[in-house]
Amino acid sequence: MQVSEEKLKQVLADIFNIDVSTIDDLTSVDTVEEWDSLKHLNLVLALEQEFDITLSVEQTVEILNYPLIKAILGEHGVKFDG
Numbered sequence: 669m670q671v672s673e674e675k676l677k678q679v680l681a682d683i684f685n686i687d688v689s690t691i692d693d694l695t696s697v698d699t700v701e702e703w704d705s706l707k708h709l710n711l712v713l714a715l716e717q718e719f720d721i722t723l724s725v726e727q728t729v730e731i732l733n734y735p736l737i738k739a740i741l742g743e744h745g746v747k748f749d750g
Contacts, residue, residue: 669719673748676738679718683711696733719746 674688680695681688684702697703712728715721715737721744723731731737738748 669745670747670749671719673738675718676741676748679714680711680734680737683707683714691734693733693735698733715741719744721746 677688677691680686680691684700684707686700686702697708708728708731711731712723715731716723719741721741723740723744727740727743731740741748
């Protein structure tokens with residue numbers, strides 16, 4: 669599946685209630701104050717729904733920053749066009 673990276677950024681912006689323009693490779697659980705355990709679960713559900721995938725338990729634990737989220741989605745065949 670080829671998608672715009674903006675689609676992923678919008679998912680994160682919606683979940684964490686942050687400006688999409690602030691999301692980059694430094695975006696992580698350590699840099700987003702709103703990223704708590706409940707929002708993390710909401711992120712997992714939103715990613716699964718938006719990209720029509722199912723994340724494993726291991727993957728749900730691993731998605732702690734933007735680059736890892738992109739990598740995990742890549743494992744599910746999601747390719748970003750920029």
